[in-house]
Amino acid sequence: MALHKLTDAKARNFKGTGKIGDGGGLWLVSQESGAKQWFARISIQGKRREIGLGGYPVVTLEMARRFALEARRVAKEGGEALFCCCSVNGGF
Numbered sequence: 001m002a003l004h005k006l007t008d009a010k011a012r013n014f015k016g017t018g019k020i021g022d023g024g025g026l027w028l029v030s031q032e033s034g035a036k037q038w039f040a041r042i043s044i045q046g047k048r049r050e051i052g053l054g055g056y057p058v059v060t061l062e063m064a065r066r067f068a069l070e071a072r073r074v075a076k077e078g079g080e081a082l083f084c085c086c087s088v089n090g091g092f
Contacts, residue, residue, distance in 0.1 A: 026068040040068035
């Protein structure tokens with residue numbers, strides 16, 4: 001699985017509705033209104049979950065990658081990945 005397929009320019013210029021992936025389960029979803037949200041798709045106790053990581057551009061590509069990586073790490077260790085992003089961002 002290829003990681004880090006997106007660039008900040010691709011995220012910024014992504015228009016319309018739909019989603020584009022960065023790899024590793026990280027997705028940027030764009031709505032018709034122009035709003036963009038980051039989501040991480042991970043497995044928690046054998047079930048696929050989508051974790052909202054925040055809106056772009058407030059949450060940058062670099063931050064979203066870091067949040068997604070931490071969520072995957074916590075889930076793999078059996079922790080509560082749905083809440084781990086708050087600790088990565090110091091209370092996000």
